[in-house]
Amino acid sequence: MESIKKPLYVGCPNLAGRGKLKAAIDTIFKTRRLTNDGPYVKEFEKQICQFLNVPHAIAVCNGTVGLQILAKALEFEQGHKKVVVPAFTFPATVYAMNWIGAQITFADINRRSHNIDYPGRIDPRFSYLPTHLWGRPCHTWASQKIANVSIRPAVIFDAAHAFGCSLNGVKIGSFGLGEVFSFHATKVVNSFEGGVITTRFDSIADTCRLLRNFGFEGYDLSTEIGTNGKMSEIHATMGLCSLENYHRYVAHNLYNYQIYRDNLEFVVYRFLRHKFENTPNYQYVVIELNPEVRDTVMQALWAEKIYARRYFYPGVHRMALYEPLNISMPNTSFVAERVLVLPNGTTVNGKDVQRVCRIIRKEIEKWRKAKASKTNPKKAKAKEASANG
Ligand code: T4K
Numbered sequence: 470m471e472s473i474k475k476p477l478y479v480g481c482p483n484l485a486g487r488g489k490l491k492a493a494i495d496t497i498f499k500t501r502r503l504t505n506d507g508p509y510v511k512e513f514e515k516q517i518c519q520f521l522n523v524p525h526a527i528a529v530c531n532g533t534v535g536l537q538i539l540a541k542a543l544e545f546e547q548g549h550k551k552v553v554v555p556a557f558t559f560p561a562t563v564y565a566m567n568w569i570g571a572q573i574t575f576a577d578i579n580r581r582s583h584n585i586d587y588p589g590r591i592d593p594r595f596s597y598l599p600t601h602l603w604g605r606p607c608h609t610w611a612s613q614k615i616a617n618v619s620i621r622p623a624v625i626f627d628a629a630h631a632f633g634c635s636l637n638g639v640k641i642g643s644f645g646l647g648e649v650f651s652f653h654a655t656k657v658v659n660s661f662e663g664g665v666i667t668t669r670f671d672s673i674a675d676t677c678r679l680l681r682n683f684g685f686e687g688y689d690l691s692t693e694i695g696t697n698g699k700m701s702e703i704h705a706t707m708g709l710c711s712l713e714n715y716h717r718y719v720a721h722n723l724y725n726y727q728i729y730r731d732n733l734e735f736v737v738y739r740f741l742r743h744k745f746e747n748t749p750n751y752q753y754v755v756i757e758l759n760p761e762v763r764d765t766v767m768q769a770l771w772a773e774k775i776y777a778r779r780y781f782y783p784g785v786h787r788m789a790l791y792e793p794l795n796i797s798m799p800n801t802s803f804v805a806e807r808v809l810v811l812p813n814g815t816t817v818n819g820k821d822v823q824r825v826c827r828i829i830r831k832e833i834e835k836w837r838k839a840k841a842s843k844t845n846p847k848k849a850k851a852k853e854a855s856a857n858g
Pocket residue numbers: 478479480481482531532533534558559561562600627629630650651652653654655663664776780
């Protein structure tokens with residue numbers, strides 16, 4: 470029976486800990502401590518440090534502002550540096566850099582990893598901001614040992630998708646000069662809205678804390694042109710409830726991912742796999758389809774209220790701001806024409822996944838048959854006749 474159509478979304482929020490959240494709201498009402506580095510934010514930061522095994526976590530109002538603060542702390546906006554960003558990412562990666570006045574240089578991605586390749590020798594005139602797309606680590610970038618804070622060119626990571634993921638046993642969060650996670654509603658851990666900057670370096674953490682709060686040192690003296698990037702107490706409370714349930718969320722995601730993989734791996738153009746040893750969070754289930762059929766599959770899913778997404782079509786270099794530059798990113802275009810992200814998370818169960826897979830398989834089968842009958846109509850007819858007995 471496929472008549473009851475429960476809508477399925479990519480990124481429907483994982484929710485848990487309602488009782489705890491209510492109790493925390495009572496405390497917040499009692500103490501009237503709503504924001505400005507309050508006790509829930511401090512506790513959230515402490516737990517993130519423990520979870521990611523990183524010495525500094527600076528909670529912020531969202532991932533985009535987190536990227537701006539971290540890049541500003543490293544002076545990416547100074548004219549002498551250009552920042553290299555992937556063309557295939559959520560626009561926030563790139564816009565955050567533009568917003569602070571950094572000069573953008575797009576890099577194309579690798580078709581297999583969907584991340585930007587390490588160029589072998591990095592150019593001292595640039596800073597670099599790779600994204601760990603879909604939570605899959607930027608392997609070689611992250612493996613570069615950065616021993617001290619004065620190392621340039623600066624490499625920081627957009628880790629918005631990668632909370633809890635690791636590379637060769639090291640949790641993402643301590644690579645490069647710093648990394649930024651998103652706790653947006655759609656992420657594996659959410660704080661309604663929110664994000665966190667993590668770094669191994671004391672001086673970077675200190676500057677980020679200053680920039681997060683208008684540059685204030687103490688009550689009166691502001692020493693940096695900062696912004697308001699603070700996380701509120703209620704957001705931190707939600708983050709704590711989410712974090713407590715992280716392993717349950719990931720187990721649920723993994724269960725669904727395996728059903729997707731069993732049903733689709735040999736049907737679709739490509740099923741993006743995660744390396745189990747990199748402790749993925751499985752929040753994003755990503756397939757690639759032949760461009761002739763990708764949008765047809767998506768439409769068939771949407772007709773059944775299954776809101777699969779073409780993230781991050783058509784690539785940031787094709788967004789209105791950059792379109793006139795006519796930049797060619799062949800791998801980004803190749804992948805953007807094929808990718809479809811499928812619903813996952815705690816609101817999606819195994820039966821839902823089976824339903825999604827059935828629709829995808831059916832549409833692909835239809836497309837293959839139509840194609841075969843176009844190229845060799847006689848053979849296709851004979852095949853159909855023998856299949857029908
Ligand atoms: N870097 C990367 C690589 C990122 O992917 C992102 C954010 C960032 C940086 C920036 O981090 P933040 O500043 O956001 O912390 C969504 C999110 O808004 C965005 O945070 C996220 N990436 C991006 C991948 O996805 P949309 O415009 O696609 O979201 P939307 O509203 O269509 O939501 C997706 C689906 O989730 C909907 O179909 C319904 C469901 N949903 C969504 C929300 C917000 C719910 O069921 N409930 C909800 O409250 O951008």
